[in-house]
Amino acid sequence: MIVISQRQGRYTVILPSQPVITGYAAVVGKKEGEGPLADEFDKIFEDTTMGKDSWEKAESAMHREAIIRAVSSAGISFGDVDMIFAGDLLNQCIGTSFGIRDMGIPFAGLYGACSTMALSMAMAGMLTDNGVTRTAIASTSSHFCSAEKQFRMPLEYGGQCPPSAQRTATAAGAAVIRDSGAGVKISAAIIGRIQDLGITDSSNMGAAMAPAACSTIIDFLRDTGTAPDDYDMILTGDLGAVGSELLLEMMEKQENTDISRVHADCGLMLYDLDRQDVNSGASGCGCSACVVCSHILRRINSGELNKVLFVGTGALLSAVSTLQGSSIPAVAHGVLLTR
Amino acid sequence: MIVISQRQGRYTVILPSQPVITGYAAVVGKKEGEGPLADEFDKIFEDTTMGKDSWEKAESAMHREAIIRAVSSAGISFGDVDMIFAGDLLNQCIGTSFGIRDMGIPFAGLYGACSTMALSMAMAGMLTDNGVTRTAIASTSSHFCSAEKQFRMPLEYGGQCPPSAQRTATAAGAAVIRDSGAGVKISAAIIGRIQDLGITDSSNMGAAMAPAACSTIIDFLRDTGTAPDDYDMILTGDLGAVGSELLLEMMEKQENTDISRVHADCGLMLYDLDRQDVNSGASGCGCSACVVCSHILRRINSGELNKVLFVGTGALLSAVSTLQGSSIPAVAHGVLLTR
Numbered sequence: 001m002i003v004i005s006q007r008q009g010r011y012t013v014i015l016p017s018q019p020v021i022t023g024y025a026a027v028v029g030k031k032e033g034e035g036p037l038a039d040e041f042d043k044i045f046e047d048t049t050m051g052k053d054s055w056e057k058a059e060s061a062m063h064r065e066a067i068i069r070a071v072s073s074a075g076i077s078f079g080d081v082d083m084i085f086a087g088d089l090l091n092q093c094i095g096t097s098f099g100i101r102d103m104g105i106p107f108a109g110l111y112g113a114c115s116t117m118a119l120s121m122a123m124a125g126m127l128t129d130n131g132v133t134r135t136a137i138a139s140t141s142s143h144f145c146s147a148e149k150q151f152r153m154p155l156e157y158g159g160q161c162p163p164s165a166q167r168t169a170t171a172a173g174a175a176v177i178r179d180s181g182a183g184v185k186i187s188a189a190i191i192g193r194i195q196d197l198g199i200t201d202s203s204n205m206g207a208a209m210a211p212a213a214c215s216t217i218i219d220f221l222r223d224t225g226t227a228p229d230d231y232d233m234i235l236t237g238d239l240g241a242v243g244s245e246l247l248l249e250m251m252e253k254q255e256n257t258d259i260s261r262v263h264a265d266c267g268l269m270l271y272d273l274d275r276q277d278v279n280s281g282a283s284g285c286g287c288s289a290c291v292v293c294s295h296i297l298r299r300i301n302s303g304e305l306n307k308v309l310f311v312g313t314g315a316l317l318s319a320v321s322t323l324q325g326s327s328i329p330a331v332a333h334g335v336l337l338t339r
Numbered sequence: 340m341i342v343i344s345q346r347q348g349r350y351t352v353i354l355p356s357q358p359v360i361t362g363y364a365a366v367v368g369k370k371e372g373e374g375p376l377a378d379e380f381d382k383i384f385e386d387t388t389m390g391k392d393s394w395e396k397a398e399s400a401m402h403r404e405a406i407i408r409a410v411s412s413a414g415i416s417f418g419d420v421d422m423i424f425a426g427d428l429l430n431q432c433i434g435t436s437f438g439i440r441d442m443g444i445p446f447a448g449l450y451g452a453c454s455t456m457a458l459s460m461a462m463a464g465m466l467t468d469n470g471v472t473r474t475a476i477a478s479t480s481s482h483f484c485s486a487e488k489q490f491r492m493p494l495e496y497g498g499q500c501p502p503s504a505q506r507t508a509t510a511a512g513a514a515v516i517r518d519s520g521a522g523v524k525i526s527a528a529i530i531g532r533i534q535d536l537g538i539t540d541s542s543n544m545g546a547a548m549a550p551a552a553c554s555t556i557i558d559f560l561r562d563t564g565t566a567p568d569d570y571d572m573i574l575t576g577d578l579g580a581v582g583s584e585l586l587l588e589m590m591e592k593q594e595n596t597d598i599s600r601v602h603a604d605c606g607l608m609l610y611d612l613d614r615q616d617v618n619s620g621a622s623g624c625g626c627s628a629c630v631v632c633s634h635i636l637r638r639i640n641s642g643e644l645n646k647v648l649f650v651g652t653g654a655l656l657s658a659v660s661t662l663q664g665s666s667i668p669a670v671a672h673g674v675l676l677t678r
Contacts, residue, residue: 005469005470005471006470007421007470007471011445013471054659054663056659056660056663057663057665082346083530087450089431090657090659091430091431091657091658091659092428092430092450092452092655092656092657092660093450093655094655094656094657094659094660097533097655097668097670098655098660098665098668100533101533101535101655101668102533102535103533104532105532106350106529106530106531106532107530107531107532107533107670108449108451108458108462108530108672109449109450109451109458109655109670110447110448110449110450111426111431111432111448111449111450112447112448113431119447119448122447123447123462126466126469126471127465127466129469130344130465130468130469130471131344131345131346132344132346132352132465132469150659190445191422191445191446191447192445192446193443193444193445193446194436194439194440194441194442194446196440196441316431316432316433316436316437316440316448317431317433318429318430318431318433319430320393320395320429320430320433320489321395321431321433321437324393324395324396326396326437329436329437329440331436331446331448333447
């Protein structure tokens with residue numbers, strides 16, 4: 001029997017063949033390796049230059065390392081991969097393109113800011129469900145030092161952050177998604193719509209992204225006729241402390257939906273906020289990528305979690321748009337991960 | 340009967356349902372409106388600020404205008420669109436995100452440098468072929484002034500270019516791709532593999548991109564068992580004069596394949612190279628977008644062309660990677676456009 005993707009409701013795409021994540025890996029920097037998830041990662045780079053002579057090259061090396069380890073854990077080789085869906089935060093996504101340039105894998109570059117891991121998993125899931133790809137990779141990266149240099153100030157300035165700011169994770173995650181095999185399944189996907197409520201403070205991305213997360217979660221619940229309690233976890237990408245609180249409040253007050261029992265946020269899981277001086281938590285493409293491609297997939301594989309709605313959130317600003325005083329558009333994409 | 344995408348050979352995806360381009364539009368700046376294709380465009384902005392107070396905002400306004408006109412020409416509204424696949428050259432793709440932020444359309448952001456129009460058409464084609472989307476938009480933009488400011492020097496410097504350089508087109512193009520209707524069909528798609536032969540001169544992107552075009556064209560011909568003469572046109576995105584000559588030479592000498600009779604390049608069609616002082620021709624996401632979404636689709640619709648292999652080419656560099664002396668990875672994606 002041939003099964004193909006089915007739309008359910010207006011925005012949700014059900015993936016009847018349930019593409020499988022047969023391998024995954026997460027690699028992180030020193031600070032991330034000192035956090036609560038330290039034992040979960042495949043590699044911790046104690047030297048966050050990764051032996052390279054620029055932060056951008058370090059990010060590429062880290063992104064590459066995550067892919068190599070994911071491919072290895074899936075027991076395949078680059079030649080088996082039909083497409084890679086990947087991106088990062090750097091201008092023109094060079095963290096990705098320079099990291100993968102010699103792999104010989106057809107490359108569909110994505111940009112979704114910090115939502116990119118969810119976007120890449122959604123794309124890989126949808127195209128694998130339909131047989132366009134039999135084996136695909138979804139991957140992303142971010143690096144604290146390349147991001148600070150590009151979006152804010154060179155590290156040497158010693159700039160200070162307000163409490164609402166989040167720390168860009170030095171991390172990369174990669175997942176191998178196949179049409180058959182053993183592992184966590186991608187059962188559905190949703191591509192989000194841009195939300196922009198007029199936030200202009202680029203040190204408060206949680207507030208800019210919360211409305212996008214709210215919109216995508218509500219669309220998904222409405223489309224599928226489900227309630228928060230039908231999930232073991234509704235996992236946002238990197239709203240951090242400020243954004244998570246806003247999300248719960250928006251869901252409750254605007255949508256009359258309480259997700260507090262099942263909500264978790266990768267940005268609140270990567271660091272110990274009391275101990276690690278990271279203000280409102282973690283952010284960056286690599287944040288949700290490394291948390292999902294370690295801790296979360298492992299807990300689903302072990303049966304501790306059965307049904308996780310992962311909603312990656314991204315703030316679609318640039319350093320230029322911020323300097324021009326523009327508000328911050330945000331988007332959130334989701335995938336349903338099931339045992 | 341349910342038909343789903345079929346891989347043919349290693350890299351090519353055949354789209355049996357043949358998604359249809361039911362509407363399209365191209366809008367351009369003043370210089371592009373003085374070129375040989377002037378009569379083909381839907382709108383020529385005589386003022387390339389588009390009335391905005393920054394070049395980035397001008398690009399967003401232009402991108403938005405192309406989408407609005409494409410949607411209108413397809414006789415639909417934003418609410419009918421299931422997904423938009425779009426991107427541009429600006430850091431974090433703000434030309435796109437700020438242009439579409441209030442449209443309420445699920446947004447999958449893409450980055451493929453100047454190959455983005457082919458990538459977005461490939462993605463929209465593949466997902467529409469499989470029923471994930473019934474109606475999708477593919478769109479991209481570029482703006483000479485925002486690109487010069489970001490990649491090279493502010494215009495006020497009056498920097499000079501070598502003859503191998505290309506001029507970034509001030510242009511945007513958008514196509515509406517649906518599961519049924521009248522119009523040009525997308526019959527196949529191919530996602531390219533990164534090629535990097537070590538070119539480090541960012542004023543010679545044609546040379547950096549030619550190997551990627553060569554690889555994707557050869558993969559497509561091999562996969563489909565076809566020869567250049569089976570096509571009315573093999574259209575590259577923006578190799579310009581230098582890159583086009585290199586492509587023909589590589590095809591001939593390395594691959595023993597002569598495409599000279601059917602080869603055309605959007606970068607050589609947009610301007611009059613003798614008259615308009617544009618060195619090696621046009622480049623930028625908007626170049627192939629505006630040429631395909633006017634002249635090319637119109638000629639296929641009229642029956643003048645029946646089978647066009649459009650291969651968009653992109654140089655995956657950034658200003659930072661160039662300053663760090665890195666070579667330029669390039670990629671080329673393709674769609675087969677048929678009557």
